[in-house]
Amino acid sequence: MFFVGLLFAIVLAVLITLIIVNKISVRWWEWVLFAIGAILLLFTVQNFLSSFSENEPIVAWRFLLVLGLPALIFLIIPVLLAVRRNSTAAA
Amino acid sequence: MSQFHSTLSRREFMKALGIGAGALAGAAAVAPAFQDLDELTASAKKSSDHPWWVKARDFGSLTTEVDWTVLKGHLADGSYNDSRSDSSASTDYSSRVNEWLADGRAKKIPGRSNRDQAAKSAIGTPSITWTWPMAANSNAAQKWEGTPEDNFQTLRSFAHYCGSPNCGALVIDDKMERFVTKALEWGTTSSAYEVVGSGNSATIKFSGNMKYVFTATILQNYTHKSYENTKDDSTGRAGFSMPLGDVSRQRAYADIAMFEFWMQRFITTLGYNCYLQGGSPNGSGPGGRVNIPYGLFSGLGEQGRTGHVMSPTNGIIVRKTSFFITDMPLAPTPPIDFGGTKFCESCMRCAEMCPSTACDDRKKRDTFDAPFPGGRPGYNGWRVHWWKCTGIGAPNTCGTCHGLCPFNHENDALIHPFVRASAAITPLFNGFYATMDRFMNYGAAKTEKELNDWWYRDFKSYKADAIFGQGSFQSML
Ligand code: SF4
Ligand code: SF4
Numbered sequence: 066m067f068f069v070g071l072l073f074a075i076v077l078a079v080l081i082t083l084i085i086v087n088k089i090s091v092r093w094w095e096w097v098l099f100a101i102g103a104i105l106l107l108f109t110v111q112n113f114l115s116s117f118s119e120n121e122p123i124v125a126w127r128f129l130l131v132l133g134l135p136a137l138i139f140l141i142i143p144v145l146l147a148v149r150r151n152s153t154a155a156a
Numbered sequence: 157m158s159q160f161h162s163t164l165s166r167r168e169f170m171k172a173l174g175i176g177a178g179a180l181a182g183a184a185a186v187a188p189a190f191q192d193l194d195e196l197t198a199s200a201k202k203s204s205d206h207p208w209w210v211k212a213r214d215f216g217s218l219t220t221e222v223d224w225t226v227l228k229g230h231l232a233d234g235s236y237n238d239s240r241s242d243s244s245a246s247t248d249y250s251s252r253v254n255e256w257l258a259d260g261r262a263k264k265i266p267g268r269s270n271r272d273q274a275a276k277s278a279i280g281t282p283s284i285t286w287t288w289p290m291a292a293n294s295n296a297a298q299k300w301e302g303t304p305e306d307n308f309q310t311l312r313s314f315a316h317y318c319g320s321p322n323c324g325a326l327v328i329d330d331k332m333e334r335f336v337t338k339a340l341e342w343g344t345t346s347s348a349y350e351v352v353g354s355g356n357s358a359t360i361k362f363s364g365n366m367k368y369v370f371t372a373t374i375l376q377n378y379t380h381k382s383y384e385n386t387k388d389d390s391t392g393r394a395g396f397s398m399p400l401g402d403v404s405r406q407r408a409y410a411d412i413a414m415f416e417f418w419m420q421r422f423i424t425t426l427g428y429n430c431y432l433q434g435g436s437p438n439g440s441g442p443g444g445r446v447n448i449p450y451g452l453f454s455g456l457g458e459q460g461r462t463g464h465v466m467s468p469t470n471g472i473i474v475r476k477t478s479f480f481i482t483d484m485p486l487a488p489t490p491p492i493d494f495g496g497t498k499f500c501e502s503c504m505r506c507a508e509m510c511p512s513t514a515c516d517d518r519k520k521r522d523t524f525d526a527p528f529p530g531g532r533p534g535y536n537g538w539r540v541h542w543w544k545c546t547g548i549g550a551p552n553t554c555g556t557c558h559g560l561c562p563f564n565h566e567n568d569a570l571i572h573p574f575v576r577a578s579a580a581i582t583p584l585f586n587g588f589y590a591t592m593d594r595f596m597n598y599g600a601a602k603t604e605k606e607l608n609d610w611w612y613r614d615f616k617s618y619k620a621d622a623i624f625g626q627g628s629f630q631s632m633l
Binding site: 108111112115116117118119120121123124127128131 | 379382565566568569570571592595596597598600617618619620
């Protein structure tokens with residue numbers, strides 16, 4: 066989980082830098098949705114990896130379905146919203 | 157393998173039947189002196205090593221309601237356990253099990269091949285020369301004297317070293333006396349204890365000072381037990397118990413024997429008398445004393461649907477509450493509430509897979525009577541239909557219910573403490589959690605490949621083997 070956390074922090078730092086550098090406007094609720102998605106994603110990864118250490122491989126894969134899918138939806142929706150609004154604004 | 161092993165296994169298992177057993181053991185006239193109980197209970201509200209979401213209750217108050225005017229330690233006929241079973245079912249079931257095992261041997265079927273069956277029969281309890289009541293070390297220079305709290309901490313610390321995850325303590329009073337057999341009596345002798353008679357009719361008389369009970373949870377290996385699960389597609393319930401996984405039950409009894417052997421010697425070496433429950437004064441005789449109520453009243457868990465102690469962190473994979481009666485003053489620990497019995501109302505994981513339909517499937521507890529044969533009236537809880545359960549040869553041929561509880565799960569995945577804490581706070585999501593437990597595949601029967609792969613598991617990543625001397629450090633990453 067240490068490396069997962071490290072990777073997550075790097076991705077987040079890159080994302081925020083890109084947003085600031087490119088002056089992309091992000092609404093507060095988009096941040097909230099993204100934060101929920103990110104927490105859910107971390108929770109998914111933790112449960113996924115730990116289920117293998119609990120000797121429950123099938124459970125591990127089902128975590129991807131049960132928690133991972135909603136996590137992705139929460140992550141993708143604000144990104145799509147922000148991208149669409151910014152590209153409309155740019156046009 | 158010692159004779160003791162098989163006797164103990166069955167006896168302990170039988171205790172799951174009801175909350176109480178044993179004898180009323182005399183009348184109030186022989187009750188020990190409890191004038192300092194209030195002081196003790198007031199000073200020791202601190203509970204055992206439970207997580208933050210586990211609430212301490214008042215002393216003597218369980219989440220299973222007890223009617224003390226009705227509850228007796230023994231059955232209506234005066235016996236301690238109802239040893240009858242549905243013998244017609246037993247004969248049929250055991251002959252089918254034997255055929256199934258023979259098939260496994262002949263065809264080398266994973267999980268029940270010769271090596272699997274050998275593993276099960278190899279793990280037995282070492283022969284130990286038991287001394288049920290053991291005298292205190294008389295060397296005054298070696299005596300340990302502390303406050304009741306410190307004494308409890310001393311025993312708890314040693315017990316953890318010896319393999320118990322959680323311990324408790326209680327003080328014998330006229331209610332707690334009901335949970336031991338007629339063979340034990342308090343307040344009838346001036347010496348710490350006195351053994352009267354021999355064999356089945358032997359009794360042990362204790363002085364009023366022998367009123368402290370130290371309790372300790374001993375677990376069965378949950379991960380390994382999952383290799384026992386099978387499914388009978390014709391009934392949708394569990395099939396025969398897979399020998400490879402049943403090794404974990406055998407192992408638990410061996411662990412219990414060593415644990416109890418060490419603990420009793422520790423207590424007596426510290427300078428206190430100690431009676432180890434489980435046997436007779438003379439090595440054979442009246443035998444069993446119930447362990448479940450002492451686990452409940454000392455706060456090691458709540459009573460689950462199967463009648464067992466259900467621990468907040470280990471569910472019903474608790475194999476036994478070991479207990480030790482001593483004159484070492486111990487601060488008692490209170491009963492607990494972690495939403496466990498409430499969870500059982502919406503769960504049914506154990507009952508729905510019970511192959512003999514012995515496990516109670518009433519949704520809610522609704523009677524203080526014993527609705528099934530072999531049960532005891534006097535508490536509003538779930539009970540096992542004992543004749544059906546032993547009728548299929550349990551515990552040797554079944555232990556399904558023990559392995560299916562959602563509270564059993566290891567705590568590596570964060571979802572488990574999350575569910576546990578949430579169930580303790582509100583019962584609102586209990587039904588959903590139980591449904592998800594099924595959906596996620598917990599407690600499913602292992603495939604032949606998985607059963608075979610156990611013999612070739614990666615020792616570095618498989619965390620369920622208990623390695624002597626390792627503690628909980630990782631072996632090697
Ligand atoms: S699952 Fe097996 S051990 Fe448990 S109550 Fe049913 S028959 Fe008895
Ligand atoms: S499996 Fe479910 S019903 Fe059975 S003891 Fe555990 S929580 Fe209760």
